[in-house]
Amino acid sequence: MAKFEIIVGSVLGASEYVADALQEVLLSHTHSAEIHLTPRLSELDQSANWVICTSTHGAGDLPDNIQPFADQLKTQTLTTTPFLVVGLGDSSYDTYCHGSIQIENIMVKAGAKLLCPALHIDVLNHPIPEDAAVEWLKDWLKNNEQTA
Numbered sequence: 153m154a155k156f157e158i159i160v161g162s163v164l165g166a167s168e169y170v171a172d173a174l175q176e177v178l179l180s181h182t183h184s185a186e187i188h189l190t191p192r193l194s195e196l197d198q199s200a201n202w203v204i205c206t207s208t209h210g211a212g213d214l215p216d217n218i219q220p221f222a223d224q225l226k227t228q229t230l231t232t233t234p235f236l237v238v239g240l241g242d243s244s245y246d247t248y249c250h251g252s253i254q255i256e257n258i259m260v261k262a263g264a265k266l267l268c269p270a271l272h273i274d275v276l277n278h279p280i281p282e283d284a285a286v287e288w289l290k291d292w293l294k295n296n297e298q299t300a
């Protein structure tokens with residue numbers, strides 16, 4: 153059993169639905185998984201697997217609920233933190249998924265280890281984004297169950 157911290161960035165709620173679906177998958181694989189809708193560094197286990205699940209708003213910006221956390225990360229060293237990224241975005245924007253790309257870059261700069269390439273879900277092609285996220289996570293778990 154592994155521990156997962158699911159960190160959510162959302163304005164309209166779609167990423168929250170995705171986070172709930174990811175949590176369900178992790179729990180059904182007997183992992184622990186806690187959702188953080190107002191993420192704070194002090195409340196996260198830095199040696200757990202982090203799953204960052206965020207949309208993009210504005211002009212490539214992170215949602216307001218996760219921006220302070222992203223700013224906090226810029227001053228951190230996170231060399232013990234493995235992480236996954238699920239980004240929701242709309243490919244009609246030039247800044248497609250830029251919010252999730254931003255936070256991924258901040259994490260990598262802090263020394264955290266990206267466990268596999270980020271999943272970017274285009275809401276234009278995926279009216280039910282959680283379906284794509286669940287399939288991706290199940291695949292990842294299948295290939296990494298020994299190490300997760």
Ligand SMILES: Cc1cc2nc3c(=O)[nH]c(=O)nc-3n(C[C@H](O)[C@H](O)[C@H](O)COP(=O)(O)O)c2cc1C
Pocket residue numbers: 161162163164165166167168206207208209210211212213215240241242243245247248249250275
């Ligand atoms: C005002 C507004 C701005 C947006 N800006 C972007 C953007 O810059 N890049 C992008 O990929 N998606 C953008 N989107 C699409 C959202 O990321 C997408 O609708 C997502 O599903 C919203 O998820 P949420 O409900 O968790 O916030 C924007 C949506 C809105 C309503």
